[in-house]
Amino acid sequence: MKRIKTGITGLDELMEGGFPEKRAILVSGACGTGKTIFSMQYIYNGAVKYNEPGIYVTLDERPELIREDVTRFGWDLRKLEEKKLITIIDGSVARIGMPSDEEFSLPMTGFDLDKLLLEIMRVTKRMGAKRAVIDSIPALGFNFENEQETRKAILKLSYMLMRIGVTSIMTSEIQEGAAKFGRYEVEEYVVDGVVVLHYSGIGGGGTNRTIHIRKMRATKHSEDLHPVTIGKTGIKVHGIEEAYDES
Secondary structure, three states: OOEEOOOOEOOHHHHOOOEEOOOEEEEEEOOOOOHHHHHHHHHHHHHHHOOOOEEEEEOOOOHHHHHHHHHHHOOOHHHHHHOOOEEEEEOOOHHHOOOOOOOOEOOOOOOOHHHHHHHHHHHHHHHOOOEEEEEOHHHHHOOOOOHHHHHHHHHHHHHHHHHHOOEEEEEEEOOOOOOOOOOOOOHHHHOOEEEEEEEEEEEOOEEEEEEEEEEEOOOOOOOOOEEEEEEOOEEEEOOOOOOOOOO
16 A cells, blocks of 8 residues: 655654555644644645645634744745645635635635535646645534534545545544544544544643554554654654653
């Protein structure tokens, strides 16, 4: 099976070289665990390290803030967008009926899942995208009247991403320590992989970040909690007993 490398230090070797190609992966975790960094690092590494164009759909954070935030890691998204290696689709303001200044966005008439899927397909064909991120599922859920409709939308989104042929990440926010892996308790069943990010304070100003590959179909993977740091170049995954610093 062909693998799509995340390029995140220490991660790919935990799952036989990367994500299974053309599959959907759920990345879940509590607030502040690094889901957006993880997802954008996947897209950025695809463009820079592997020449694989990627689409980042933001339904929550405004694109200009994402571009600004990741400059701390030395990631120049604008440059990669100009080279047609990364495309950011803005769905953040359509939810509230506001216009977007982005080249790629949803109409200000309001959120429409079918229009979003058409935009993803159009951009995928135009740039030859191999990777995609939907950030986030809870933001998607705000556009539907009840959880049943939200679940249907998640199923449709997951199915269409696989049909389009991209290897995708969908993010979902859960409470730390919750006995579930998605906000709507359906995400984990419709995807091919589940990666959970954890974050907790350890006193003295320190933190404890870990990553757990809960599920990865057609893949032998580590079932351990691995330490994670977020440093100058983004996320790094460490060995279980490895001494590390945040650099």
